Amino acid sequence: DAKTTQPTSMDCAEGRAANLPCNHSTISGNEYVYWYRQIHSQGPQYIIHGLKNNETNEMASLIITEDRKSSTLILPHATLRDTAVYYCIVRASSNTGKLIFGQGTTLQVKP
Amino acid sequence: GAVVSQHPSWVICKSGTSVKIECRSLDFQATTMFWYRQFPKQSLMLMATSNEGSKATYEQGVEKDKFLINHASLTLSTLTVTSAHPEDSSFYICSARPGTSGRYEQFFGPGTRLTVL
Numbered sequence: 001d002a003k004t005t006q007p008t009s010m011d012c013a014e015g016r017a018a019n020l021p022c023n024h025s026t027i028s029g030n031e032y033v034y035w036y037r038q039i040h041s042q043g044p045q046y047i048i049h050g051l052k053n054n055e056t057n058e059m060a061s062l063i064i065t066e067d068r069k070s071s072t073l074i075l076p077h078a079t080l081r082d083t084a085v086y087y088c089i090v091r092a093s094s095n096t097g098k099l100i101f102g103q104g105t106t107l108q109v110k111p
Numbered sequence: 112g113a114v115v116s117q118h119p120s121w122v123i124c125k126s127g128t129s130v131k132i133e134c135r136s137l138d139f140q141a142t143t144m145f146w147y148r149q150f151p152k153q154s155l156m157l158m159a160t161s162n163e164g165s166k167a168t169y170e171q172g173v174e175k176d177k178f179l180i181n182h183a184s185l186t187l188s189t190l191t192v193t194s195a196h197p198e199d200s201s202f203y204i205c206s207a208r209p210g211t212s213g214r215y216e217q218f219f220g221p222g223t224r225l226t227v228l
Contacts, residue, residue, distance in 0.1 A: 034216065043115075043204045043219035044155065087154075096168075097143055097208050099217060101155040 004088045009106040012082075018075040020105050022088030025069040031092045033064060034099070035073045037084040044087065044101075047073065078109045113139050115207050117220035124195055125228055132190045132223045134205030140185035141207035145217065146178075149202040161188045195227040 005023040012018040024033065034049040048055055048062045050071075055062045061074040075082055087104040091097075114137040124130050134144055142163050147155040159169045159180050167180035179191040188207075192199055202224050206217040 036219075038155075041202070041222070041224075043117075043206075043222045046216045046218060049216055096160055097217065098145055098157055098160055099206075100157060101147075103154050 004090055004102055006086075006088050006102065006105045008103065009108065011108050011110055012075075012078045014080060014109055014111050015077055018078040018082065018107060018109070020073040020075075020086050020088075020107065021070065022073070023070045024088070024090045027068050027090050028092070031090045033062065033068075033071050034089045034091060035060070035062065035086065036089065036099075036101075037082075037086045038104075039081075039084045047086075078107075080109050080111065083107060083109045113207075113209055113218040115205065115218050115220040117203075117205055117223050119223060120221060121224040121226075123226045123228065126196050127194055129191055129193045130195055130225060132192075132203055132205075132225075134188045134190070134207070134220055136186045136207040136209075136218075139207075139209040141188075141209060142185065143208050144182060144188040145206045145208075146180060146188075146190050147204045147206070149204060149222075155204060158190075192225065195225070197227045200225055200227045 032049050032051050035047040036044040038044045050062045064071045085104040085106050089099050116135045118133045144161040146158045149155045157170050158173045159167045161167045161180050161182040163182045169175045182188040202222050204222040206219040208217045
């Protein structure tokens, strides 16, 4: 599975949009981009995933570049409860399903 | 939504004892479950993939005789830490996937914090 690169940490003002980037320049055609987050001392929470097209759900939007080498997770109106570590993971649809977690981005939402 | 539970949420045990952690998918069947371990200020590390009715597949460096995994039904997987030692103290997290295809997302349990004295 392709490796991802994320910034170590980011800050965001409460109520503003949080844009979390992820680079996955070695992604291949059958690999999906998944986003999870982990709030302190809890299990990770699924946010969103996509293959080629942009995706949106009740939690966030996922913007994938046309060449699929990078993506951005957008939390449209960040709240203090969105403070967490956000993980971008690339995984092939044909593999066993296991997720390999990197270090992720620690997002701090500030009042 | 899909819910995964773990029991117990925390456990303290003496060195040399064994500890069993349960992972259940409450509202879906999970052919595959995964076990992770997380040390303080570190990311999750995959330990093993658990398949219902077959032997688990362990990641490199994980001792299969120390971390026994049983996936006896489509809704239950257990992890037993045998002869636990203080270095086994960690946050253990399971996840489950509702579909057989790799494109399905995984849902995680709340984690079990193990402290070995």
